[in-house]
Amino acid sequence: MINIEHLTKIYHLGDEDVHALDGVSLKISKGEMVAIMGPSGSGKSTLMAILGCLDVPTSGSYRLDDVNVENLNDNQLADIRSHKIGFVFQQFNLLARTSALDNVMLPLTYAGVRGRDRRQRAEDALEKVGLSDRMKHRPNELSGGQQQRVAIARALANTPAILLADEPTGALDSKTGAEIIGLFQKLHRDLGQTVIYVTHDPFIARHTERVIRLADGLIVGDEKIEHPIAAGTPRPSEMALAEDTHHS
């Protein structure tokens, strides 16, 4: 479903060219749950932005469901974002002074869904994330975890093929973070949702079935996880974790 080949992304900072991605090739199939890991500056967020059609590569190809995304113009990319991709951000990015329901209806509005249908689909999405009783609340009346759930409902509203999340637990405490990861696992398990998220935390990464490691714009590891950690499992001590990372 996702097939990228020799993807590069070069930023021009002054006279210097920064190779954020330096030839990345990767395939991700429908129904997978994948974590992309790496230290800051490794290019993982850049890769995520390109996967989410929020940015375009400098060279290389990106096929999403047999469509060559790198050839599309601004409006065509907006269509892909609208219909195929649900994006979750570290900072939630909810519209202030706007109810949870209205926030979730936003992508439906841009996709041309109207009236009762739109409301129904937004309510369904909020139900999936367990916020049926908070639909009229505004972001400032919700906890961080609840806000992130609204953001996930918003990403799910148009029933996207892929759910992408950039550091979805980065702004949350570990308990709330675990709940969000649990929600991803549930969506993956119950609905067969394709989920890809970026994290710098090896423990969070091992809640998926596959961990892809990036460093300096290159893929340096692609590991299958036989037994993903169940959400809510206590975090092992720092020592054990460091050892675990070292061995893989």
Add this chain to the structure above:
Amino acid sequence: MNFSENFRIALRALAANKLRSALTMLGIIIGVGAVVALMAIGNGATASITEQVQGIGSNLISVFPGQFQRGPGNTAAGSAFLYYADYEALAKNLNNVAGIAPSFQSNATVTYGKKVVNVSVTATTPDYGPVRAYEAEYGRFLTENDRASKARVAVIGSQTAQDLFGGLNPIGREIKINSVNFEIVGVLKSKGSSGFGNADEIVLVPLETGYEKLFGALATNNGKRRVTDISLSAASPEVVNDVIVQTQRLLRREHHLKLTDDLDFSALSQTALLSSLTVITTTLTAFLGFIAAISLLVGGIGVMNIMLVSVTERTREIGLRKAVGAKRFTIMMQFLIETLTLTLLGGMVGIGLGWSVAALVRATNIVQAQVTGESVALAFFVTLLVGVFAGLYPAFRASQLRPIEALRYE
């Protein structure tokens, strides 16, 4: 994404910053209000002057000292006066004239009991009535007998009658004009105009009474009796220009002017007077409109500035909207509609404000301020233009933002 959806988003965005939206709108409100009110005052001035000039009588020719276009008293010859002798020369020699009346006009204080009004007092002959289309509604007009006996009698305009006597019958009552007693013998029919230089706010007295008992030295120059105006009525509209030419020739001779000298008096028909006055008031209206338009432009720049700030401030919001599927055109429409809502709302309140100011001015009875459909349409159209102009650039900037960069904007 349809219009009503965009409109709702715009309203919500404006409501989110109520004070800022209100202050921005204030610029437009004042601008539009000024355009509507000042144009109403200009139009009112034009209308009331037209009305008054037309009320004076057709075929009327006014002769007065000085050159009208240069302003009274501003002549090359130096003598900026007309004299009773000029009137006599014209009365004797002019052809095709239905009537001719000299008059000396000055403002005076008129009192009745405790009522005091400041009003234009004109000393004139009985011919003034037919020539200027004044008729007595009650009592009588001035007569030759009044002139001969230098009677202290006065005929007053309907508005002056109202101001001095209210509902009382003025006939036979004594008034004081500059402390001199006069008896009211007649009240004039209303000319139906109002405002500045009202033709119904007038007191008429016999010419000789005026010279000898009222104005004294004010009405003479080197021992000669002055007149401020000679009114002529031509026998028919066709001969109006001919009478003007005759008048100019006769007075040129009377004033000993050489052929190369400029005239030291003006002889104008109503049509000429009207068009001269209309040029003045139209220029005035245009000037006032121009000043007001500048304030509207300033208001528009304010709107544009706020919208640019708003685009910058809401960069992340724009990024988010794009990330969830909004297209360039949709973002552009959102900000354009937001600007238009701001300006058109301000425009409508401004039209209301301008209308209220015009009504207030009308209530003071100085100028008949008239809000015309054209000025409202013009104000609305200009507001629309300002809105589109002020909104287009910020909206375009917003639409061009790249989603990932907009989202990372701090």
